[in-house]
Amino acid sequence: MSIGRKEALAVGVGVLLLVAAFVVPDLHLGIVTPLIKMSPGELKSFADAAPIFGWWNAHVGWGTVPAILIGAAAVLWGSTIAQRLSWRALTLTAWATSFAWAFALAMIDGWQRGFAGRLTSKHEYLRQVRTITDIPEAVRTFASRIVDFQPNSWITHVSGHPPGALLTFVWLDRIGLGGGAWAALWCVLIGSSAAAAVLVAVRALSDEPTARLVAPFVAVAPTAIWIAVSADGYYAGVAAWGIALLALAVRQRVRWPWLAATGAGLLLGWGIFLNYGLALMALPAVAVLLCAVDWRTAIRALIPAVLAALAVVAVFAVAGFWWFDGYTLVQQRYWQGIANNRPFQYWSWANLASTVCATGLGSVAGIGRVFDIKAIKARSGLHLLVLAALAAIVFADLSMLSKAETERIWLPFEVWLTAAGALLPAFTHRWWLAVNVIGALALNHLILTNW
Numbered sequence: 001m002s003i004g005r006k007e008a009l010a011v012g013v014g015v016l017l018l019v020a021a022f023v024v025p026d027l028h029l030g031i032v033t034p035l036i037k038m039s040p041g042e043l044k045s046f047a048d049a050a051p052i053f054g055w056w057n058a059h060v061g062w063g064t065v066p067a068i069l070i071g072a073a074a075v076l077w078g079s080t081i082a083q084r085l086s087w088r089a090l091t092l093t094a095w096a097t098s099f100a101w102a103f104a105l106a107m108i109d110g111w112q113r114g115f116a117g118r119l120t121s122k123h124e125y126l127r128q129v130r131t132i133t134d135i136p137e138a139v140r141t142f143a144s145r146i147v148d149f150q151p152n153s154w155i156t157h158v159s160g161h162p163p164g165a166l167l168t169f170v171w172l173d174r175i176g177l178g179g180g181a182w183a184a185l186w187c188v189l190i191g192s193s194a195a196a197a198v199l200v201a202v203r204a205l206s207d208e209p210t211a212r213l214v215a216p217f218v219a220v221a222p223t224a225i226w227i228a229v230s231a232d233g234y235y236a237g238v239a240a241w242g243i244a245l246l247a248l249a250v251r252q253r254v255r256w257p258w259l260a261a262t263g264a265g266l267l268l269g270w271g272i273f274l275n276y277g278l279a280l281m282a283l284p285a286v287a288v289l290l291c292a293v294d295w296r297t298a299i300r301a302l303i304p305a306v307l308a309a310l311a312v313v314a315v316f317a318v319a320g321f322w323w324f325d326g327y328t329l330v331q332q333r334y335w336q337g338i339a340n341n342r343p344f345q346y347w348s349w350a351n352l353a354s355t356v357c358a359t360g361l362g363s364v365a366g367i368g369r370v371f372d373i374k375a376i377k378a379r380s381g382l383h384l385l386v387l388a389a390l391a392a393i394v395f396a397d398l399s400m401l402s403k404a405e406t407e408r409i410w411l412p413f414e415v416w417l418t419a420a421g422a423l424l425p426a427f428t429h430r431w432w433l434a435v436n437v438i439g440a441l442a443l444n445h446l447i448l449t450n451w
Contacts, residue, residue, distance in 0.1 A: 063107025191233025205381020
C-alpha cells in the first residue's frame with residue numbers, strides 16, 4: 001500500500017502525539033505531566049495509562065473472539081457489502097454492526113466490569129437516581145446543588161452535566177428499566193445509532209456513493225470502546241441525529257423539510273441539557289447550513305430548528321433550571337475537583353492523543369485530506385462536517401474545561417471524524433480499516449478503560 005503525502009503527514013503527527021502522550025508521564029518533566037500534587041496511589045488511580053483514563057491490564061474475555069470476528073469481517077467484506085446493500089439495509093446494518101462491535105468490545109472486560117456495572121460506580125448517575133423522589137423539585141433545585149462541599153451536592157457526573165442526563169436515567173428507572181444493565185443498553189443502543197446518523201447526513205450533504213464509502217469506517221470505529229458504555233455515547237447519538245435531520249432539511253431530502261428541521265432543533269436543544277459541551281454542536285450545524293440548496297432554504301430550516309431548540313430551553317426554564325446558571329456553576333465545580341491537578345501543559349496536547357486513540361489512525365489519515373480548498377469551496381458536506389468537528393474539538397480543548405477523559409467526553413465530535421477515512425483512495429480502505437480495528441482491539445485488551 002502506498003501512502004500519499006497528506007495522509008503520511010497526518011499519521012506521522014498522530015503517531016508522534018501518541019508516543020509523546022504515553023511516554024512523557026514516565027519522564028518526570030515537572031508540570032508537563034498528567035497529574036500534580038497527587039500521591040502514588042492517586043497517580044495509579046487517575047493516570048496509570050494516561051492519556052487514556054484506565055489502567056494497564058493485559059486481559060481477554062468472552063468478547064475477544066466476537067470482537068476479532070466482527071473487526072475482521074468489516075475489513076475483509078465491509079466495503080463490498082456497503083456497495084451492494086440497499087440504502088435502508090445499509091443504514092440499519094451499520095447501526096447493528098456498530099452495536100455488536102461496541103458490545104463485543106465491552107465484553108472483553110466481562111459482563112459486570114465491562115457492561116452492567118459501568119454506570120453504577122460511586123460517581124455515576126445511577127447512584128443518584130435512587131435519591132430522586134420528586135422530579136420537579138430535583139429540576140427546580142438542580143443548580144443550587146452543583147457546587148461541591150455542601151451537604152446536598154450532586155455526585156460528580158450529575159453535577160458536571162445539565163439535568164437532562166440525570167432525568168433520562170430517572171425516567172428509565174420509573175418505567176421499570178432500572179439498574180446498570182438497562183442503562184448501559186440504552187447508552188450503547190443510542191450511541192451506536194450515530195453510525196447510521198452519520199451516513200444519513202453524509203448522503204444528504206454529499207452523495208450516496210460517498211456515504212457508502214463512509215459506512216465501514218463508522219461501523220467499526222474505535223469510538224465504540226467508549227460508546228460502550230458511557231453516557232457520552234448517548235449524548236453522541238442524540239447530537240448526531242440532530243445534525244442528520246438538519247442535513248435532510250437543508251437539502252430537502254424529505255417530504256416535509258420543516259418537520260425534519262423541527263426534529264433537529266428538539267434533539268440539539270435536548271442535547272445541551274444532556275451536556276454543556278454540546279453547545280459546540282453549533283459548529284457542525286453551521287457546516288450543514290452552508291451546504292443548503294440556497295440561502296432561502298437554509299433560513300427555512302434554521303427558523304423551525306431554532307424555535308424548537310428554544311422551546312426545550314423554555315420548558316426547562318419554566319421547570320426552574322436556567323442553562324446559563326448551570327454552566328456558570330459547573331465551571332466552579334470543575335475547578336473544585338481533580339481539574340486543579342491536571343496541568344494544561346500536558347493535557348492541551350495529550351487530549352488530542354486521546355482523540356487519535358478514539359478515532360483510529362485510519363481516520364487520522366483521512367483527516368490529512370480534509371484540508372482541500374477546492375472541496376471546501378465546493379461546499380463538500382463531508383469535508384465541512386469533519387472540519388466543523390475538528391473546530392469544535394479545538395475550542396473544547398482551549399476552554400481548559402476538558403482536561404483528560406476526552407476519548408469519552410468528545411464522542412459527539414469524534415464520531416464525525418471517523419467518517420474522514422472515506423476521503424482516502426478507495427483501494428487503501430481495507431488497510432486503513434485494519435489499522436483502526438487492530439488499534440481498537442489492542443487498546444481494549446491492553447488497557448482496562450474506566451468507561
